[in-house]
Amino acid sequence: MSDLTIGILGFVALFGLMIFRMPVAFAMLSVGFFGTWIVDGLRRAGALMMTETYGAVANYSLIVVPMFILLGNVSSEAGFSRGLYDAAYAWVGRFRGGLATASVMGCAAFSAVSGSSVATAVTIGKVALPEMKRLGYGDALSTGSIAAGGTLGFLIPPSTGFVIYAILTEESIGRLFMAGILPGALMMLLFIVAIWVVTLLDPAAGPKGHPVALAERFRTLARALPLLAVIVVSIGGIYLGVFTPVEASGVGAALTVILAFATRAIGTRGFWRAVMDTVRTSAMLYMIVVGANVLNPFLALTNIPEALESTLTALGIGAYGTLLIILLSYLVLGMFLDGLAMLVITVPIYYPVIMALGFDPIWFGVIAVIVIEMGMITPPVGLNVFVVRNVAETVPLSTVFKGVTPFLLAMVLCLLLIILFPEIALVIPNSMFG
Structure with a gap:
């Protein structure tokens, strides 16, 4: 049996394990270890487990x-997300x-402190959905705007997706964070346009709210300013070269904790919940990185990236046809896998192909995200759809999927614009x- 055949069987085993509900990190770890054992012996597999697992968690950039997860969790516990909304x-x-x-704008703002799509959808959803229901919004528009707006957490820095992509490809986290700013702003604007079109066609879907006096508008803005200042300091510090991304994350988290306690917006119990949520989420992400670091050498041994590159080149469809x-x-994998699973499984395979085609790896990172x-937000998995459905318990799942359709079209348009104009x-x- 050739090494390439073993590699393909390894992928079949990987998807099989995930279908049977094994966590993606342990599925990658198992396939990487046993695959390397079969191809190159137990000694190499054992050495791989020791060196790669330690090297993954000891990575300073992680x-x-x-x-940033702590920053987002403390902001959520302290109710700062309500201020943004x-x-x-x-x-x-x-x-x-x-x-x-306002929900989409709140999602965009909270994305700049959470870095998580699910956390953004849950946090803003709990605040916005009851208000939209009270004012008579259609279920499709209200839930669709939250589910779609939550996806901005994976694109607007500090994106967890960009961090994982950077670790897997050894690209600059700072460059990836900066690359996500304009696409994130563009997608937010396109989401707002989608809302405008939906309400133009069906005014009852999104009735007008009550006018707010100018003085009150400035007061609400002032209440949100401290957290907005943390966002500007953290992300702006990276842009100005004052901080590295790692330093910016520490400064942002520290400022948020100080702000939460100084304003008495959080107590000891709330802070403890935020810390424990941070530990659980970080442990999960670290394990995914460990699993990817064990799986990647197995893929290299079986020459799967090279075989894929040769196959795509032989098709003669050009660089953009391959893209x-x-x-x-x-899109197909997104129907069955969550975002991080797709990222860690596919990037080691696609990255060499993208480099061989001459595409910018930072640009491709944005496209992939x-x-x-x-x-x-696409069926049947659509993780954000299920998250919003859990918040809006009385809304049928089919209604939420219907609600995200206009936003999905907006995302397609955003993708096309970035492909046509990479400078974005x-x-x-x-x-x-x-």
Whole structure:
């Protein structure tokens, strides 16, 4: 049996284990270890387990994961997310579809402190969905705007997806964070346009809210300013070269904790819950990185990336034809896998192909994250859809999927624009790093 055949069987085993509900980290760990044992012997497999597992968790750059997760969890426990939403609603709520627009804007703002799609959808959903129900919003628009808005957590820095992509490809976390800013802003604007179109066609789906006096608008903005300042200091510090991403994560987390206790917005119990949530989520992400680091050498031994590159080249469909096949494969995988699983499984295979085709790896990182985001709101898995469904318990799942359809079209348009105009993703990192 050839090494390539063993590699293909390893992939079949990997998907089989995940179908039988084995956590993706342990599925990758098992396939990587036993696959290496079969191809190169037990000694190599054992050495791989020792060196790669230690090297993965000892990676200094990974510190950004628990720090930014802590920042988001403390913000959520302290109720700062409510302040972001209230500020957005005060300014845009009086327009048709204003509450849904405020929800998307709140998701975008909270994404800049959480780095997590699911956390963003849950946090803003708990605040916004009861308000939209009270004002008579259609279930499809209200739940769809939250599910789609939550996906911004995977794109707007500090994105966990960008951190994992950077670790797997050894690209710069700072460049990837900066590359996500304009695409994230573009996607937010396209989501708002989608809301405008939906309410134009069906005004009852998103009735106008109550006007808020100018003085009150500024007061709500002032209440949100401390957390907005933390966002500006953390992300702005990276852009200005004051902080590295790791330093920015520590500064942001520290400022948020100090702010939460100084304003008495959080107590000891709330802080403990935030810390324990951070530990659990970080442990899960660290295990995924460990599993990927054990699986990747097995893939290299079996020459799967090279075989894929040769196969795609032999098709003669050109660089963009190959890119289209890769993106379509992400859409298919998104129907069965969550975002991080797709990222850690596919990037080691697709990255060498993308480099051989001459595409910018930072640009591809943005493209990959957007397509993975699309998988978060497409059936049958649609993780964000199920998360929002759990918050809005009385809304049928089919209604939530119907509600995300306009936003899915907006994401497709955003993807096409970034493919046609790569500078949307690259202008900021290129201006910073040369």
